[in-house]
Amino acid sequence: MTGRVFVIGGPNLGRLGRRQPEIYGDTTWSELESLCLGWSGELGLELEFLQSDVEGELVGMIHNAGDDGDGIILNAAAYTHTSVAIRDAVAAVDIPVVELHLTNPDARETFRRENLLTDVVTAGIRGFGIGGYRLALVGISAMLKAGQNSIG
Ligand code: DQA
Numbered sequence: 001m002t003g004r005v006f007v008i009g010g011p012n013l014g015r016l017g018r019r020q021p022e023i024y025g026d027t028t029w030s031e032l033e034s035l036c037l038g039w040s041g042e043l044g045l046e047l048e049f050l051q052s053d054v055e056g057e058l059v060g061m062i063h064n065a066g067d068d069g070d071g072i073i074l075n076a077a078a079y080t081h082t083s084v085a086i087r088d089a090v091a092a093v094d095i096p097v098v099e100l101h102l103t104n105p106d107a108r109e110t111f112r113r114e115n116l117l118t119d120v121v122t123a124g125i126r127g128f129g130i131g132g133y134r135l136a137l138v139g140i141s142a143m144l145k146a147g148q149n150s151i152g
Pocket residue numbers: 011012013075076077078079080100101102103104105112
């Protein structure tokens with residue numbers, strides 16, 4: 001294994017597949033976990049797949065990932081636009097954090113343009129739907145193999 005990656009999902013992502021499928025698609029969170037397990041296995045990454053609707057629990061998950069992991073793929077969902085606590089947790093870890101959104105929040109309602117994470121994360125992937133998770137895993141794998149906190 002080349003690294004341990006934590007995929008962390010925020011509020012309402014546990015309802016994926018049933019939640020506004022016209023926007024977020026019909027893949028469920030549990031199906032996404034299976035897909036990510038397959039992709040991470042191909043890349044030689046160990047995967048932890050976590051989700052919570054609770055802000056404080058997400059802060060704890062980010063801390064734990066910072067202590068025990070090598071990279072984080074974070075879809076903070078609605079907390080992206082509101083949570084100083086999650087921003088501070090991301091800023092406090094020193095492993096790469098990829099911010100991921102299934103949709104492109106900038107192309108949606110104006111309140112989604114507020115983003116408290118963008119300047120504290122390592123990289124971002126948005127608008128690729130479920131396939132974005134594969135891109136994020138490939139990106140983190142490349143970073144870890146290169147032994148650095150960014151590609152390049
Ligand atoms: C989201 C975008 C957010 O604006 C929204 O609140 C979500 C999902 C996405 O993956 O596109 O819950 O993070």
